[in-house]
Amino acid sequence: MCANENIIVANLTTSANIFHLMRRQVTWDFRKPAVVFSPKSLLRHPGVVSPMKEFTSGKFREVIGDDFVTNKNVTKVLFCSGKVYFDLLEEQKKKKRKDVAVVRVEQIYPWPQKQIDAIVKKYNNPKLVWVQEEPKNMGAWSFVKTRIDMDIDIVGRKFSASPATGYSKVHKEEQVALVTKAFEI
Numbered sequence: 001m002c003a004n005e006n007i008i009v010a011n012l013t014t015s016a017n018i019f020h021l022m023r024r025q026v027t028w029d030f031r032k033p034a035v036v037f038s039p040k041s042l043l044r045h046p047g048v049v050s051p052m053k054e055f056t057s058g059k060f061r062e063v064i065g066d067d068f069v070t071n072k073n074v075t076k077v078l079f080c081s082g083k084v085y086f087d088l089l090e091e092q093k094k095k096k097r098k099d100v101a102v103v104r105v106e107q108i109y110p111w112p113q114k115q116i117d118a119i120v121k122k123y124n125n126p127k128l129v130w131v132q133e134e135p136k137n138m139g140a141w142s143f144v145k146t147r148i149d150m151d152i153d154i155v156g157r158k159f160s161a162s163p164a165t166g167y168s169k170v171h172k173e174e175q176v177a178l179v180t181k182a183f184e185i
Contacts, residue, residue, distance in 0.1 A: 002109040002143075008034040009109040011082035011140075013042065013064070016050035017106055020060035037108075039083060047086050062112035065119050066101040068092060074101045074123040078182050079116070079152070080131040081105045081140055088131060091179045100183055101126070108140050111147040120150065128152040131182045133175065135160040155182045 002009060008025075012018050018038070025034050042048060050058075068089075078088055078100060088102045103119055105112070120126065128150055132139040135157040145152070157174055165171050 005032075005110050007032055007109065008107065009037070010034065010107050011037040012106055013038070013048060013082065013085050013104050014050045014054070015043075015048050016054035016058050017061060017064075019050075019055055020058060024060050037082065042083050045083075045086060047089070060107075062105070062107035063115040063119060064104040064106060065122075066103055069098050069101045071122045072124070073098045074126055075099045076127040076129060077101045077103055077120060077123060078129050078131050078155075079103050079105055079144075081108060082133075084131055084133045084178075087175060087179045088182060091183060095183065097183060105140075105144075108143065111144075113147070113149065116148065127185075129182060129185055130154050130156075131178070132156045133178065134163060138163055153185060155185060 001007070008021070010021055012021065018036075021034060021036070076099065080088060080102065081104065085102065085104050091097075092100060092102055101119075101123065105116070120128065130141055130144050130148075130152055132141055132154075133156070134141075136154055137159045139156065141154050141156060145154075155178060157178065165174065
């Protein structure tokens, strides 16, 4: 239902970005709806906490780059949105993977192509991968693949008629496999 920049669609991962998105909505001279897909559980995640400086001197960031890696070593960029970022970050740090950058796309629509281009340009011809928790026929992938003007692969759950397995144990196993595959692909 997104077209002609009629709405804002976001999946936020920092408390400062939530604040700045809401602040931006109020300060604009015009009104348009903002749809935020961040789950409530993410609001309680310790990694979402932002330093006070980001609230007072920061601004809304459509895309958040990776501060863990150095530009010269990166051979792959994992783009993601929302909660899956924290699983990817945990794996990246646990395995000390300085060759893989994990980049958060905080605003899905309007698609932030300029910011994505700027991040990809920092690295030397990296492999690009979109990672999502949802099955490949759901989530943001079907939208992303029509917007991104680069060669990009997908890592997500297999095609499914249901968004979830219904079993916590199976979900956790699938999540571990998904994160592992993102770094191996």
